[in-house]
Amino acid sequence: MPDATEFEGLVAIVTGGAQGIGAAIADRLAAGGARVAILDLNPGSADHVWVEADLGNEESVSSAVSTVVETLGRLDIVVNNAAISAAGTIEDNDDETWARVLSVNVTGIARTARAALPHLRQSPSAAIVNLGSIVATAGLPQRALYTAAKGAVLALTRAMAADHIQDGVRVNCVNPGTADTPWVARLVAAAEDPVAERTALEARQPHGRLVAPTEIADAVAYLASPRSGSTNGTALAVDGGMQDLRLRPRSS
Incomplete structure (x- = not known):
């Protein structure tokens, strides 16, 4: 069970926190x-403060962050989780789709962090955690645009960590493997053979199953925790070993 005092007195923002990993x-x-505010276009759990925000719009993001600080009194942790996906090779998505995905998945992080930094600099335990992906470190088919965006998130995390370490703001990243989320469930359901599709997704991760959102959440909590003061500019893979392990085929 989590330590109920680990984030005591701290305020966190989670973008895209209405469902799934967020x-x-x-x-x-x-x-x-922690007291948690969800920034999302859709309402999240009634257990948290919900502030409507469009991560693709600077004014919306800035206003949402200000609302959180006005409502909860401070800001200590920002989790940049919100993202939209795209499937296909570089031939399958037009410029408009590229602009939309990059605006939310990459520039959305910059918008949120930019609005949050003046408040984070006042916190004794300031942390930003960005959500990357296994696609940033392993080439997967039919994910060109999404890969470009998440690769940028990984590089941006390191740049932000270097820029803001003197401000007392730590910046880290979590790279999940394929997770058991509503979005993945929709992809599986739309496949020609849903059972075979899910089996294939599970099999490509060395531990043989999809990653649980709670496992990703625990990794984010570690990086966001005041106890992790010496962890900065790193990327934590939560992918069942997919990034680094190369296993021999199982004997039949």
């Missing part, structure tokens, strides 16, 4: 004692 992160931080 909702698990919001619940995990709250279980550790």
Whole structure:
């Protein structure tokens, strides 16, 4: 069970926290004692403060962050989880789609951090955690645009960590493998053979299953915790070993 005092007195923002991984992160931080605000276009759990925000719009993001600080009195942790996906090779997505995905998945992080930094600099335990992906470190088929965005998130994390270490703001990244989320469930359901599709997704991760959102949330909590003061500019893979392990085929 989480230590209910780990984040006591701290305020956290989780973008895209209405469902899936974001909702698990919001619940995990709250279980550790944080007061959590969800920035999302859709309402999240009634257990958290919900502020409507469009991550693709600077004015919306800036206003949402200000609302959180006015409502909860401070800001200590920002989890940049919100993202939209795209499938296909570089031939399958037009310029408009590229602009939309990059605006939310990459520039959305910059918008949120830019609005949050004046408040984070006043915190004794300031942390930003960005959500990357296994696609940033392993080439997967049919994910060109999404890969470009998440690769940028990984590089941006390191740059932000270097820029703001003197401000007392730590910046880290979590790179999940394929997770058991509503979005993945929709992809599986739309496949020609859903059972075979899920089996294939599970099999490509060395531990043989999809990653649980709660596992990702625990990794985010570790990086966001005041106890991790010497962890900065790193990327934590939560992918069942997919990034680094090369296993021999199982004997039949």
